[in-house]
Amino acid sequence: MLFRELNQGKCKSYLLACETTRKASLIDPIREKTDRYLAALAYFGCKLELAIDTHTHADHRSGVFELKEITGAKVVMHRRAPAPHVDIHVQDGQTIDCGELRLRVLATPGHTPDSMSLYADGKVFTGDTLLIRGTGRTDFQGGDPGLQYDSITKKLFVLPDDTLVYPAHDYRGNTQSSIGEEKRLNPRIANLSKTEYMELMAKLGLPLPTKIQEVLQPNQTALDDDRIAFPTVAELNQVRQLNPLEVQSLVNSDSPPLVLDVREPNEYSGELGHIRGSKLIPLKDLASRATELEALKNKHVIAICRAGVRSTTAAAILTSLGFEHVSNLRGGMLEWNEHKLPVER
Numbered sequence: 001m002l003f004r005e006l007n008q009g010k011c012k013s014y015l016l017a018c019e020t021t022r023k024a025s026l027i028d029p030i031r032e033k034t035d036r037y038l039a040a041l042a043y044f045g046c047k048l049e050l051a052i053d054t055h056t057h058a059d060h061r062s063g064v065f066e067l068k069e070i071t072g073a074k075v076v077m078h079r080r081a082p083a084p085h086v087d088i089h090v091q092d093g094q095t096i097d098c099g100e101l102r103l104r105v106l107a108t109p110g111h112t113p114d115s116m117s118l119y120a121d122g123k124v125f126t127g128d129t130l131l132i133r134g135t136g137r138t139d140f141q142g143g144d145p146g147l148q149y150d151s152i153t154k155k156l157f158v159l160p161d162d163t164l165v166y167p168a169h170d171y172r173g174n175t176q177s178s179i180g181e182e183k184r185l186n187p188r189i190a191n192l193s194k195t196e197y198m199e200l201m202a203k204l205g206l207p208l209p210t211k212i213q214e215v216l217q218p219n220q221t222a223l224d225d226d227r228i229a230f231p232t233v234a235e236l237n238q239v240r241q242l243n244p245l246e247v248q249s250l251v252n253s254d255s256p257p258l259v260l261d262v263r264e265p266n267e268y269s270g271e272l273g274h275i276r277g278s279k280l281i282p283l284k285d286l287a288s289r290a291t292e293l294e295a296l297k298n299k300h301v302i303a304i305c306r307a308g309v310r311s312t313t314a315a316a317i318l319t320s321l322g323f324e325h326v327s328n329l330r331g332g333m334l335e336w337n338e339h340k341l342p343v344e345r
């Protein structure tokens with residue numbers, strides 16, 4: 001396996017390639033370094049097959065979509081990822097082939113619900129789940145310290161001790177570690193019980209990443225348009241969240257709400273299906289097409305998407321446009337399907 005870390009900074013991006021076929025994967029590419037990746041691919045005579053994000057990043061713009069556009073590579077993310085335009089959704093235990101190279105997916109939620117690690121050839125790429133002598137923060141973006149403890153101890157620390165660890169970030173100049181070393185020496189988690197770990201994570205009190213909204217919105221929603229005023233964190237937090245069963249009973253009531261699906265057309269007719277009678281307006285078109293909903297300003301509108309993140313943005317946008325009664329389907333069509341509620345395709 002041809003292997004390089006390409007950024008040489010605090011954010012890490014990894015190039016993995018099959019030496020026989022020259023097919024390559026990039027893990028956690030950063031948008032502003034796209035040129036550097038293209039140069040590296042050309043230098044090594046590789047063709048990019050897979051652009052993989054270990055999770056939805058909050059501190060930098062992801063490069064996967066730009067790389068897809070330029071090279072035709074397929075974008076790979078965990079099935080919980082909120083962004084549209086992901087080509088391959090993967091889940092725990094699945095393998096992805098890149099030439100003769102085989103990557104194994106380990107779902108490791110906790111930093112975010114869509115966090116995953118990838119194992120290949122004695123190396124594990126741990127995203128922001130397990131860092132070198134640290135762990136990823138769990139205090140926003142759906143983070144959960146208990147889940148993260150289980151991910152690290154039950155999915156990563158069970159790998160062979162000599163497995164090399166490559167995280168998505170390192171702030172102290174480390175370049176690699178091993179599972180054995182982290183099990184013994186990681187001050188955040190070594191020898192801690194789950195309760196102790198959760199207490200420690202609750203006390204960290206870290207500041208939010210700078211420019212978090214400017215980064216998260218495009219990474220989560222693919223919305224990248226200066227003319228659209230992104231909702232603030234406070235506005236997003238105010239969106240009323242309904243669970244699938246609450247939405248189902250409203251849909252079946254005598255005065256059903258408008259169910260507004262803000263995914264892309266291919267998702268609407270895709271594997272997760274859509275709710276009968278729902279109206280499709282992709283999030284990127286919502287601000288310009290809101291006039292179509294003008295007559296419904298006083299009516300209950302329930303926004304829906306794949307994972308419930310894009311639709312929370314949509315709900316906040318509609319509220320700011322004067323819609324009085326807007327809610328969101330928490331967990332989106334993923335959770336709707338998990339409850340085995342009816343869909344149309």
Ligand SMILES: [Fe+2]
Nearest residue numbers: 056057058128
């Ligand atoms: Fe992260």
